[in-house]
Amino acid sequence: MTFTWEAALAELDRRRALSRELGGERRVTRQREQGRLTIRERIAKISQEFSEVGEFAAFEELDAYGNSIGMLPSSYVCGLAKVDGRTVALGGEDFTVRGGAPQTYLDRMKGGLGGFVEDLAHEYKIPLMMFLEGIGGDVAAQEDKGHAYLVSSISWKRSFELMSEVPVLSMISGAAVGGTAARTVISHFSVMTKDSVFFAGGPPLVKRALGIDMDKYELGGAAVATTSGAIDNVAEDEEDAIAQMQTVLSYLPQNVWQMPPRVECTDPVTRRAPELLKIIPENRRQPYQAPRVIKAVVDEGSFFQIGAGWGKSVVTGLARIDGIPIGVVASNPRHLGGALDAAAAEKQVRLVDMCSTFHLPILYFVDVPGFMVGPEAEKGNVMRWGMRAIQSMVQADVPVVTVQVRKAYGLAASATSNPDRLGLRLAWPTGAWGDLPIGGGVEAAYSREIAAADDPDAMRAEIEARMAALVDPWRTAEAFGVEQMIDPRETREVVAAFLNASLTGLETSLGKPRQQWSLRP
């Protein structure tokens, strides 16, 4: 047939229409009935401009006998997009096509496991945002190839490389299984809707392997995944999940070669926080809500919590001070008294490493009685994880401002500030610190003297009273063992002054993470 422009462009339109049909009316309807958007709807929701790539990638759908049913668009949609005015690489599985299985039928993968969309993020040095919904692997893929595929032929290099180059943000709506679950967690932030599931293997696989019957939500629902820490946050619905990804993006730069985006701040840095005197009870046995302390100091409305479902001894998240994006860690006295267990240490490492990568200063509100003790903590490897938390703090390539809210005892205190850098610690009059709290410490150190005394209780009380005088935080301030004592109400202003001043120095550390000086133990 002779070439005509009319025919050629009509063919393009026809194929474009095919790609818009996704997996066909029946499957698209089922997707909607189950309360989920299609991948094209998700992309349209988050981005204003979308330059698609691989729009016409397609394959022949065969029935179980190998007969052709017709052409289907490929199971992944991706391209260049503008999200809140920011250029990003954007992609996601089309669950209505082969359950979002990897595009092994194509010469080049579009996304999901490596692929074009990752190359796009890497070369242009732009964030990668992914909508994940897929079954991971697919037995039918072996038919495509005509042989069994040794999975160690897959390169994950690009996926891991991107973690030190650009923000990688992921969202699950529906099921993320196997390979799709794997891709989800190689990210700086992940969120799943409350109805989604996430697992290495689903109920049928679990039944075959272990002989147990489990409902998919019991196995890998949001409660499981956000309590294990596999997924950072849970969302009410897709709209919420998309909004959370956009929120996280707003704190982070396009890539590690740039400073995080500072915004105009309408909340004056001179705002005092008298509410802190109410939030922190005078009675030391009474806890407070850590987020309330954070919110009193950071820019109004700027605190975004990450990982609320696990590692609850600390509250972690992102915020701004005077428009400067920062990472925040705050001890949570409501959980284990704020003691750092393995999960809290791991959660802290994740946040600190992300801040170090993207040049976000860290603000730490300290109220920690120590590493957690007891059989559960020991079985959870608290010591090794606790030391990793210290290591990540002292290797963080960003300014850290530490506020001594209340307790700071033992090794856990080392995870809250960096003595190899400025080590700026601002104490509130409620600050209390030492190697050990007096109560347990006296008993341990003076057990012989107490036992030998005529009146052991009186002896113990006398030693404790003597010690109490020594632990007055003002004595440490006099010795310049803590850098500054402040009125809590002035915290915002003081922190803002130091963070603003630190920015010029921070700019000299732009680029990829500098060589880590030690391997994680």
Add this chain to the structure above:
Amino acid sequence: MTLIESDTAGTVWKILVTEGQAVSDGDTLIILESMKMEIPFEAEEDGVVQTIHVAEGDVISDGDALVTLGG
């Protein structure tokens, strides 16, 4: 109907309300003790205490039901 769950492990130290009692937003209903801290759980709206799921001295895990409030 609002179910108030614990967000931490601990022991039930004090139950400050009885079933059928009217409470206001902000009233402390139960205090847990954990790691030498007294952890209060408050009503987040006005209501009536429907069911108290625990007794003083009970050992509680993160996520356990404490109190159900009704309208």
